[in-house]
Amino acid sequence: MVVVLDTELLPESDRADAVITAMGESFVASYVPPEDPSAFTRARMEVWAFGSTSIFRSGMSGQQLVRTxxxxxxxxxxTLSLAVQQIGESAFDQQGQQRILETGSLLVHDDNSPYEYTWSGFGACTCLFVSLHDLGLPVDLIRDASTRVRASPIHDLVVDHILGMTRNADALSDDPAAAVGLANVSVELARALLTSAAGDTRHRRDALAATLLTQIRAYVRKHLTDPDLTPGKIAAAHHISVRHLYKVCADANFSLHEWITALRMEGAREELAGRESRHRSIAMIAQRWGFSNPTHFSRRFRDVYGITPRDWRRMAGRREGIDGDTSSV
Incomplete structure (x- = not known):
């Protein structure tokens, strides 16, 4: 991570100028007049590099970005910018259209067309930058789709992906394999978002196919504790056959069953160690994570982690200052 600016480290008299300089450099030479130069200016900006992509996260007092x-x-x-509004509300004007962005909104904008971007009070956003060359999409398609991204079936997946990249960003960006992998996924998701929003049949078919496994993974993670998380349900949620689901996984050398089992095992392991779950029995936790047979769960847990669920819970409890095992199988 690179901290571009943190006004807490500067004298108050220097903060407004520092924000103007930092934002001008970070946002492709946009001019940034402060909302009130005499008022206290609060800002923190951070950047992470992920291969050919990058994440820019900022939180600051009210500002106005004007790209002439x-x-x-x-x-x-x-590059193309995909920004998630995390705190506050902002207004974005480009090509005669104004968009009001509430918390959780996704904004895709073309930095090669003039715009104004404003907000009042304290606001925060996280922005993903992807290479226009890597996207390989026509400029007209990008500009048309950018105003309709909410209509894309993967809108929420893209929002979760952008925010998720910052949850362990330092470790991920420092790992070359992880960084390159995330860059590839980011580009494919951005392409699928735009082509699906634009309704471009040819590009949409190719882009959605390329991101199908990413969508499947995201769906599974979201529904891990659903007792009826079956291949049939997963396939139906993505409008494909079970046979095609398994083919997609096989082509990626990816075992769906083993992956789901491993995720559920890890979820159960974390819950067993949690202070808030110490009154739940091991059998209850196992069942919540899809293991209906407590004996089978205990055997698999020991095979994977080299310790029984009961001993793991007892050891975790000692670390948390919890005496003994407060529940039984």
């Missing part, structure tokens, strides 16, 4: 036609000509951008 002159600046788009003198400082053309090679």
């Amino acid at each position: 036609a002159k600046r788009t000509r003198s400082h053309p951008s090679s």
